[in-house]
Amino acid sequence: MARIGVFVCWCGSNIAETVDVKEVAKYAGCLPGVVISIDNKYMCSDPGQRLILDAIQKEKLTGVVVAACSPRMHEVTYRRTVAQIGFNPYMLEMANLREHCSWVHPDKRMATEKAKDLVRLMVEKVKRNQPLYNVQIPVTKKALVIGGGIAGIQAALDIAQGGYEVILVEKSPSIGGHMAQLDETFPTLDCSQCILTPRMVEVAQNTRIRLYTYSEVEAVDGYIGNFQVTIRKKARSVDIKKCTGCGQCIQKCPTKTKSEFDAGMGIRKAIYVPFPQAVPNKPVIDRDICLKFTKDRCGACQKVCPTGAINYEQQDEFVTEDVGAIICATGYELTETHIYPEYGNDPDIISGLQFERLVSASGPTLGELKRPSDGNAPQSIVFLQCVGSRDPLAGRPYCSKICCMYTAKHTMLYRHKVHNGKAYVFYMDIRAGGKNYDEFVRRAIEEDHAIYIRGRVSRIYRKGEKLIVLGADTLLGAQVEIEADMIVLATATVAPKGIEKLAQMLGVSYDLHNFMCEAHPKLRPVETNSAGVYLAGACQAPKDIPESVAQAGAAASKVLGLFGQKELSREPIVAQVNQSTCAGCFTCKEVCAYKAIEIREIKDKKGNLIKFVAEVNKGKCQGCGACAATCRSNSIELCGFTDSQIFSQINHLTDGVTIEEPPGEVPMDAEETQGVSEETEKERLIEKPALAGQKVKN
């Protein structure tokens, strides 16, 4: 016999203002199977929780219904509480009287009636609850970090520091990312490479970190704690073990192309190391332009290599690694400079990243600022912010976030190189929120005399040696025309091309602009909706270095927290297959978004195959219920949301109209369902049909 306790919460005035909680508690007390029904101003408070515990012990309750807020809010709280005294937490359910009732209805009488419905339905459900036990899964204590920029480097180092192994995969020939390309960093103007390269070396020297450069993640299988990752090691055409990094091959190579590291401002050879501090400092051959691969000629590098490290026959290699957690730190890209056709496509119009390379001591001009068209030092530069960002018409309504600060930095770097140079900045707003950030911008304006003009630029065109910039000064309400030698565009920060493929592989959702989505924008900023996959850096949204590093540390700590557990314990809200009735059609396998349905062979004692049936991998199952809804033979049940539970709720809502339940599922208290006066019930249901207290599962 069911012994149910109902606990109605006022939630201060949140519920009590719109719902007559006393009346609801009184009503619930009369429901069949309910032995105790009480209300309290704050059920989630310590005295409130104590009420529940006392009632369970005194009344020997078999089930508990807490009629309060959304289960998303406090289900965990209450279940944890009752578990303390050995009560199975899954015998407790919540009726949502706040989000589903008091907050959305103005009429107190109707809301109270609805609250009664919600409580009655949950009582019916809980009568059919079965004790459930958390699923235990083992954890492979090794992490995968995708992306070797500053975020990936930081995450890898932090996890290694915590004592676990890390695999760091980087698609380009060296780790370092965009930070390695920067000259100096805001707001302190310290040299980017000087602070980054020691960390890169640390990665290379750390015995717990296995580095795969020039490699990409090819496939991801498995689930939290138990991922199988396939990594493609692209053919470097250089045997890393034999290569000493002497660089003779690079000197002799006759083929040149634009250097990606120098953002197209400088050149590199077909066999190249992206930059002198690269980790690993071993070259790769760009097979798209190398004469050996395009025309089967040359071979100079092989001839000069003193250790015979050049290997044209090398093939892409595939490695499979087992990992327990994945951090995605794939970073960002900048859009091209010709976003706006009215700005033209002049060689002296460059992006912020190109400017970094032009002023960098390791750049193509060795730090001497020369404009691309004629190599002269620009006497005036116009910096344009928000080029392609904060522009819904260009498809990017978001702020690229880093540009206000790096543009201020650029004006300083420029003035430090060309002392009499004029730096103009066209801005929409100066967004310098951050420690010492606004002070930094003020310094650019006050000490380095950057001229800030609030407004947009309508057109850029060349007039002889000069570029003419036409724009608006919205503070003066005037048109401005500026003659400049060079233009630097703060082009929009965007997600890397093709990143959605990786996101799909990882089961991570991404937004309209292909930035990956966190599980909760405020409270779970580094987790994703795919358990065991975390985000770090600009793959989630535009971010500067301090933020990327902070997020990388946060992601690493999540991974360490995961690895700190012996086994993973997770909610038992998973699907279960009745293998005796399963016909093995595997329609469930088709609809499962989490690849949680596996095929199992059923054999007789002699080992002869009887049939194939579906089996749910409890580690992967997210409890969405798609398989249960699809199963034609009704062989799949979702624990905690069985047909018997749901149908009993529907039947008690429609009250009298019986929906046929699946065979073999006889409700425990079928005779007890006629508790309420039929007439008043019907009257009420005509007024507001089908308002069921649906439970939201996270």
Next chain:
Amino acid sequence: MTKYAYYPGCSLHSVAKEYDLSMKAVCRALGIDLIEIPDWICCGSSPAHTTSHLLSLALPISNCIWAENQGLDIIAPCASCFSRLKIANLEIKKDGKIRQKVNRIIEEEYKGTVDILNPLQLFNRMDMHGEIKNLVKIDMSGIKVACYYGCLLSRPGDIAGEDDCEHPKKMDQIITTIGASTCDWQCKTECCGASLAITQPKVAFRLVCEVLNSAMENGADCIAVACPLCQSNLDMRQSEVSDHLGKDIHLPVVYFTQLIGLAIGINQEALGLKHLITAPFSLFEEKCNLSMAIAKG
């Protein structure tokens, strides 16, 4: 023969006769049948839309009724007419109440099925580039043309549509198709100042100076236009501009349809070149080896 309703508007029957002549001649050569809307009235440009919103819709819509009944789309060569007709059509398509009001005023039942096109859009929609190229008889490669779109041909972007409103290319593409070269200049969509010519002559003059000067500096031999107001404004003031800038400005301002006509060898008289104030004859004689005797009339 593809049929279109033709709305010349006041300009093409008066100051921009040469636009009318050349447009019709080129369409004839391309197999496009233009049928002038019978009893067309003013499109309402400027006076109507600056005084009464409903009038600014009722006037253009009264001109669309006939075309709708005939099942034809309308070609409006004047950029201002095009803009008014297009805006009126979009507005009544968007707003059922406005449509009812307008229908009550014009005492007709207009549904809004007509599409409004300017000549650039027409040639583009019908993919006439290949056809035009096949018809080219005269070598125009010696001429460098500054294509001038002005304000209303490509803007507002969501109404004029099709081309990039800040950096339109459709006219440049047609001029390239007939073999002439075009210049990349910054004044393509700058205002010519025509609407300020009477109220703010100084401002208008400055704007004309800028457009002409920029075309000159970018090495243009002539300016191609598709708007009667731009044409007359840029064409008539060149001696004043020359005095003001202290350099000789002689830049024929021709309708792009006249250039197409010349290139595909249409009878010069039919193109109305003699109506232009800044004479283009020596330019075509020198750079295209054309005898201009007939054109001069």
